[in-house]
Every structure is written in C-alpha cells, then in structure tokens.
Amino acid sequence: MQPSLKEVQGLLKRLIAAPEGVAAEESRAGALLGHELNGLIRGDERLSAIERLTIYQRSYFLRLLECLKEDYPAVRKVVGDDSFRELAAEYLRLHPSDHTSTFQVGRFLPGFLQDHRLSASWPFLGDLARLERALIDIFHAPDDVLCSADEMRAVPPHKWPLLRLQTSAAATILDSEWPLDNVIDRLNRGRTLAPPRAPANLTPRLAPK
Amino acid sequence: MADWFEVISENFMVGGGRPLEVLESIREHYPIVLHGVSMSLGSTDALNREYLRDLVRLARRFNPAWISDHLCWTGVGGHNLHELLPLPYTDEALRHVIKRIREVQDILGRPILIENVSSYLEYSISTFREWEFLASVAKEANCGILLDINNIYVNAFNHGFDAVRYIDAVPCDRVIQFHLAGHSDHGKYLLDTHDHPIKEQVWQLDDHAVRRFGLTATLIEWDDNIPDLGALTQVADQACDRARAALMRHRSGDAAQPEGSARPAQTADSCA
Numbered sequence: 176m177q178p179s180l181k182e183v184q185g186l187l188k189r190l191i192a193a194p195e196g197v198a199a200e201e202s203r204a205g206a207l208l209g210h211e212l213n214g215l216i217r218g219d220e221r222l223s224a225i226e227r228l229t230i231y232q233r234s235y236f237l238r239l240l241e242c243l244k245e246d247y248p249a250v251r252k253v254v255g256d257d258s259f260r261e262l263a264a265e266y267l268r269l270h271p272s273d274h275t276s277t278f279q280v281g282r283f284l285p286g287f288l289q290d291h292r293l294s295a296s297w298p299f300l301g302d303l304a305r306l307e308r309a310l311i312d313i314f315h316a317p318d319d320v321l322c323s324a325d326e327m328r329a330v331p332p333h334k335w336p337l338l339r340l341q342t343s344a345a346a347t348i349l350d351s352e353w354p355l356d357n358v359i360d361r362l363n364r365g366r367t368l369a370p371p372r373a374p375a376n377l378t379p380r381l382a383p384k
Numbered sequence: 385m386a387d388w389f390e391v392i393s394e395n396f397m398v399g400g401g402r403p404l405e406v407l408e409s410i411r412e413h414y415p416i417v418l419h420g421v422s423m424s425l426g427s428t429d430a431l432n433r434e435y436l437r438d439l440v441r442l443a444r445r446f447n448p449a450w451i452s453d454h455l456c457w458t459g460v461g462g463h464n465l466h467e468l469l470p471l472p473y474t475d476e477a478l479r480h481v482i483k484r485i486r487e488v489q490d491i492l493g494r495p496i497l498i499e500n501v502s503s504y505l506e507y508s509i510s511t512f513r514e515w516e517f518l519a520s521v522a523k524e525a526n527c528g529i530l531l532d533i534n535n536i537y538v539n540a541f542n543h544g545f546d547a548v549r550y551i552d553a554v555p556c557d558r559v560i561q562f563h564l565a566g567h568s569d570h571g572k573y574l575l576d577t578h579d580h581p582i583k584e585q586v587w588q589l590d591d592h593a594v595r596r597f598g599l600t601a602t603l604i605e606w607d608d609n610i611p612d613l614g615a616l617t618q619v620a621d622q623a624c625d626r627a628r629a630a631l632m633r634h635r636s637g638d639a640a641q642p643e644g645s646a647r648p649a650q651t652a653d654s655c656a
Contacts, residue, residue, distance in 0.1 A: 181460070190466060217507065227504050228505060274467070275432060
C-alpha cells in the first residue's frame with residue numbers, strides 16, 4: 176500500500192536528522208515502517224536514494240552547526256572546532272529544533288553544557304554559554320519606552336520614595352563565580368585556554384597560558 | 385541600483401532591536417517584500433498559528449508589497465529541520481497543500497506567493513511532474529508564484545527534465561516575482577548554494593522566462609560569499625538590462641534559444 180504523506184514525512188525526517196547517517200538509520204527505520212526506501216525515493220545511475228537523502232542530511236547538520244557556531248563563538252574557541260562539532264551533534268540529537276526561527280536553535284545549549292563532560296575540563300563553559308545566549312536574547316529584546324530626564328524631573332520629591340526602578344527587557348543579570356570577562360578578553364586577543372588542571376578546583380581561576 | 389528589497393520574515397519576527405529599526409528606515413524609502421522559510425505549507429503538522437500571528441503583526445508594521453514562502457515542507461512532528469523539502473507530487477499532497485495555502489491566505493487577509501524549491505530527490509509515488517503540481521496548486525489555492533529560475537535549472541539537471549518545458553507549463557497570470565541565484569556544481573548534482581555568480585545557462589533560462597512572463601520583479605539571492613553592494617546591484621541592473629533586451633529581441637521575432645532546450649522558444653505560448 177502507498178504510504179500516506181504523514182508517513183513519508185515522518186520517515187524522511189528521521190533519516191535526515193539521523194546522527195549516524197542515512198544508511199544506518201534506514202536499516203532500522205525501513206524495517207520498522209515496512210516501506211522500502213527505494214520504493215519511495217527514486218534512485219538512478221548517478222545517485223542512489225540513500226545518496227540523495229544524504230545531501231539533505233549533511234545540509235541539515237551543517238546549517239544548524241553554523242547557527243550554533245554563530246551563537247556561541249567563545250564556547251567554540253574554548254573547546255576547538257572538532258569538539259564543538261561533536262557537541263553540536265550530541266546537542267541536536269537531544270534538542271532538535273522545535274522553532275520556526277534559527278535564533279532559537281541553540282537556546283538549550285547552556286543547560287546542556289552544565290552536565291556535559293566538556294564542563295569537566297572547562298567548568299566555566301556552562302556560564303560562558305549562558306552569557307553568549309544572553310547577548311542574543313538582549314539583541315532581540317523588545318524595545319522599552321524609556322523614562323526621559325524631563326519626566327523624572329516632573330516627579331515631585333515627596334513621591335520619590337514610591338518610585339521603583341525597573342530594568343529594561345534588554346537587561347539581564349548573570350551570576351557567575353567565573354571571571355567570564357577575562358575568558359572573553361583572552362579569546363578576543365587570540366589566546367587559547369588550557370583546561371584547568373584540577374576540574375574540581377575550589378578556587379575558580381583560569382589556567383596560566 | 386536596487387528598486388526594492390526582500391527580507392527573510394523570520395529574521396524580523398523578534399521582540400525588538402536594531403534589525404527592526406534598520407528595516408524601518410529601508411521601508412521609508414523602498415518597497416519591501418517578506419519572504420518566509422518556515423511556513424511549512426506542505427507539512428502534515430497543524431499550521432503554526434503562533435508563527436502566522438507574528439507574520440500578521442510584521443506585515444501590519446511594514447506593509448510589504450507581498451508575502452511569499454515555499455511550496456515545500458520543513459519539518460514534521462514538531463521538529464523543524466530548517467530544510468526546504470520537496471513534496472511527493474500526489475493527489476493527497478495536492479489537496480493538502482491547497483487547503484493549507486487557502487487557510488494561510490484567510491489568516492493573512494491577502495494572497496501569498498509560493499516559490500518552487502530546488503531539490504535533490506524525487507518520490508517514486510509522485511503522479512504529477514513538478515510543474516504540473518505547481519500550476520495546479522497556484523490555480524486551486526488562488527495564489528501567486530515566485531518563480532525561482534535557478535531552482536528550475538538545478539532541478540532540471542538533478543532530475544533530468546527539460547527546464548524550458550517546465551517554464552512553458554507555468555501559468556502566466558500567476559507569476560509575480562523571479563529569483564535568480566548562483567549554484568555549485570558537485571558533478572553528480574547541482575547544489576543551490578546562493579554563493580556564486582549566476583551561471584550563463586541560468587541567465588539564458590531567465591531570458592526565456594522573460595519572454596513568457598514579461599518584465600517581472602527579480603531578486604538576486606546571495607546568502608554567502610556576498611560581494612560588495614556595488615557588485616551586487618550591478619547584477620540586479622544586469623538582470624533588468626538583459627530582460628529588456630530579451631523582450632526586445634522577442635518582439636522583433638529574433639528569440640535566442642536556451643542551451644539544451646528541446647523546444648524552440650518561439651513556439652512557447654508566450655504571454656509577455
């Protein structure tokens with residue numbers, strides 16, 4: 176029987192997002208759904224059905240890897256390109272994009288890094304990701320109507336005790352025990368960061384270069 | 385010189401900030417069109433109401449000349465692959481996507497344009513050719529077409545069909561805009577990368593499209609390795625000049641034939 180549109184899309188999504196490649200996933204999914212891939216996707220002498228799907232699979236991963244690279248440049252510099260690529264693959268497996276905007280693809284990365292093995296080598300990594308994520312959110316935060324100096328002056332002194340300061344939607348306060356500004360500064364000056372020798376070190380500090 | 389601008393809708397569906405401000409200042413001087421990549425018109429998931437609500441809001445603020453998205457699906461089961469995936473060209477998919485476009489148009493309160501996507505696979509279960517599917521959708525959903533000339537060229541190579549035959553089957557009264565772009569040659573297939581100059585064969589296909597559809601608003605897509613603005617606007621000017629020249633030649637009965645075309649262009653039922 177011909178598969179429904181829903182079945183076709185479910186199978187393709189599974190194959191394209193497959194972390195271990197289309198072929199490996201196909202042998203699992205094909206048996207599960209009872210549809211032969213070759214009966215669904217046309218292969219020819221130039222490219223087989225699996226090769227055709229692999230074009231999409233690569234493009235899928237590379238596009239989202241680029242998003243994560245753009246959103247977390249400091250994290251990438253700390254761990255290096257290869258580890259970042261692995262990190263992205265693991266992350267996307269657990270947190271596939273569920274949003275229409277690519278700005279949201281990496282929003283769970285700070286939490287994901289908190290318990291990740293890379294954080295054993297660089298314990299500040301989760302906080303660094305939180306900082307980079309905050310910069311994205313701030314960039315796109317709603318524009319507030321700011322109070323002007325004249326409006327402030329117009330408030331009679333006896334009402335001052337009733338005034339409450341409110342932070343703008345584009346202000347975020349991050350609490351970290353790590354000197355993240357030093358990290359960013361070192362990275363911006365093109366230096367690398369060696370992992371701290373003792374991961375469980377009680378005195379948070381950066382390893383000497 | 386640029387006459388108008390196209391922006392990716394999703395990049396501006398945010399709370400606030402500088403990009404929206406920049407778009408405001410562009411809008412003061414130029415018409416803009418909103419081009420989406422996440423409407424997922426062909427998906428079997430429910431339409432994303434939140435997305436459409438944000439799009440309505442964006443359209444209200446910027447009053448675009450038109451709104452477009454792709455004839456494709458981008459994800460299913462709540463998972464967005466951010467890829468423009470082709471639909472199987474079946475009766476089921478046809479009915480499904482027509483119904484969805486109508487719903488979207490009701491929500492937006494205006495017709496949309498749908499764009500033909502580049503693709504690297506075809507489904508064995510398809511019962512229509514891509515151009516038949518596109519034409520039927522546009523007619524039945526009563527929407528416009530954003531015809532991507534480069535995508536037709538890429539698909540013609542990838543799936544082995546005649547690009548001119550495709551163009552000649554697209555209904556004239558539906559085409560509102562063209563896309564032109566550069567692609568990469570991977571030997572066994574062409575990849576729609578938007579990071580190269582437009583290939584000569586694609587320009588020739590564009591000449592043919594102009595002869596059929598007349599002078600049409602044309603956008604040069606360039607997403608990576610972007611040349612400086614001067615070089616980019618030169619390409620846009622080139623598109624205008626070429627289109628005018630192709631039309632002049634056509635009207636004086638001297639239509640050049642695109643390379644690799646099986647049909648002489650003069651016999652196409654042109655509506656230019």
